[in-house]
Amino acid sequence: MRDLGNSDNELTEEKWQAILDNDSSFNDIFFYAVKTTGIFCRPSCKSRAPKKENVLIFKNANQALSANFRPCKRCKPTGERLPDEVWISQITKYIDSNFHDKLTLQTLADVCHGSPYHLQRTFKRVIGISPNEYIEHTRINKAIELLIHTNTPIATIGLAVGMKNTAYFVTLFKKKIGITPNEYRILHNDGGL
Template sequence: MWNIFLKGNRTYDGLFYVAVKTTKIYCRPSCKSRKPKKQNVAFYLNRKEVERAGYRACKRCQPEVDRSPQEKIVQQAVLYLMNHMNETVTLEKVAEHVGVSPFHLERIFKQEMCTTPRTYLEKMRIEKAIHLLEHTSKTNLDICYEVGFNSPSSFYKVFKKRVSLSPHAYRRMEINRSE
């Protein structure tokens, strides 16, 4: 959550809230205000919880204002993708879950997120793979299946496209960097 907050990624707005202990203000993860120190931050999963803890809404990002119906659909789709990223996910499954047609979901997802649900899912899987490569000794094959790819060839292809290195080369580079 901290890394997402630092990047100011709009994708996670509404999925959690960032509360600043020193100012007693809470924000969306995408808030453009100056970032506080990590030790002064607490994370909450819903607005009621953060307000009950005594925080008030940020005047800049206005986290208390509800999003449009399209944004809510995209938010539900993102949550579904996050919760099912290790499974075989189809556009049809996601669309059925959020209650719209696959065509409509892809169109509004691309409009809101500037990417397709499939590309977004690949990005999440590669981010998780990078984390596992950096922090575990699992094999590339184990990581491939753990992050939700159905075949090593698709894992290597997507990883190389996004990171410009193979998983093996990435791990080697990280080992050399830490020495």
């Protein structure tokens, strides 16, 4: 008999190791959720290992659902398939909150528990643009807010929205908006700068 701790909902070392090892023998014993993604999984899920401090333990899927966690698209902890629209909504929320980080198709697939190929196809079908185009759109919109409402230098704005290369930031901005970030700032200065 396994010693799973005093509480069914406690993250013991044994449960943590089961998550790290994707141990299917624990699948009927507990589920785990990741606070930063809002997703819950079976211990056997092959998704990227979460940070230990972000993990919550549940004794069943209904507990996780009641705590407003969504089922993983990869391991299907409720036995049901997550609708594509719900899955893509998870991904867009993640992008909206993490646009300043390096975001790749693989990163998004890992975080939202799917394959990069399926993510690319499904995202484009549901949203109408690729994940990369959505990321660019989000970054440009955040840059516009900073250009209008701050005196922050252009290079710093680029960094703040996840673009380390200033020349690339300026080029992308001009391609998407039609003018450079500096020209945009001059045209849309709200008088408060």
